Amino acid sequence: xxxxxxxxxxxxxxxxxxxxxxxxxxxxxxxxxxxxxxxxxxxxxxxxxxxxxxxxxxxxxxxxxxxxxxxxxxxxxxxxxxxxxxxxxxxxxxxxxxxxxxxxxxxxxxxxxxxx
Amino acid sequence: xxxxxxxxxxxxxxxxxxxxxxxxxxxxxxxxxxxxxxxxxxxxxxxxxxxxxxxxxxxxxxxxxxxxxxxxxxxxxxxxxxxxxxxxxxxxxxxxxxxxxxxxxxxxxx
Numbered sequence: 515x516x517x518x519x520x521x522x523x524x525x526x527x528x529x530x531x532x533x534x535x536x537x538x539x540x541x542x543x544x545x546x547x548x549x550x551x552x553x554x555x556x557x558x559x560x561x562x563x564x565x566x567x568x569x570x571x572x573x574x575x576x577x578x579x580x581x582x583x584x585x586x587x588x589x590x591x592x593x594x595x596x597x598x599x600x601x602x603x604x605x606x607x608x609x610x611x612x613x614x615x616x617x618x619x620x621x622x623x624x625x626x627x628x629x630x
Numbered sequence: 631x632x633x634x635x636x637x638x639x640x641x642x643x644x645x646x647x648x649x650x651x652x653x654x655x656x657x658x659x660x661x662x663x664x665x666x667x668x669x670x671x672x673x674x675x676x677x678x679x680x681x682x683x684x685x686x687x688x689x690x691x692x693x694x695x696x697x698x699x700x701x702x703x704x705x706x707x708x709x710x711x712x713x714x715x716x717x718x719x720x721x722x723x724x725x726x727x728x729x730x731x732x733x734x735x736x737x738x739x740x
């Protein structure tokens with residue numbers, strides 16, 4: 515079945531550091547990938563839609579200069595948290611569709627980000 | 631945007647009991663998925679079920695799209711079933727974006 519790989523699984527770093535998270539579709543091409551954020555005891559909230567070869571679409575309230583998204587190929591999207599601060603600590607999860615529209619989405623295992 | 635409501639928010643069971651989790655949504659959907667999030671945060675895809683009924687072992691799910699709800703049944707629950715169960719829907723007018731419900735926290739005691 516379709517597999518989405520996310521790396522790293524855990525990051526602990528100092529305030530002010532920029533952190534890059536990778537999301538790869540291993541056995542299919544994904545023109546669109548999605549980035550979610552989950553705070554403790556809460557649901558997943560969509561942050562942005564990553565589009566291959568074009569700019570990402572950000573949800574309302576998500577700072578595009580803070581969360582840089584690059585989708586340079588059909589199998590890789592990256593999320594960079596720039597100048598991270600403790601309030602950016604969260605669980606970040608990516609997902610992808612094999613084909614657009616009404617198909618199941620496949621999720622990575624998530625990245626737990628802790629900013630000290 | 632579409633609203634997704636899950637009930638109950640919390641559920642505590644004894645091992646061996648059966649349970650039903652519900653997901654209501656406010657508009658037509660192209661896609662509905664049920665997930666189990668384990669203690670490590672991994673989202674396990676249980677069912678892709680925009681309509682109809684599916685079964686996988688002790689789990690089954692039914693979506694009645696015309697009435698805008700889905701049910702997840704867990705039979706003979708085990709302690710390993712503990713975790714958060716999420717329903718997520720793809721609104722017909724939203725492209726491929728998924729909207730998640732708030733989840734049901736299930737605890738199965740031995």
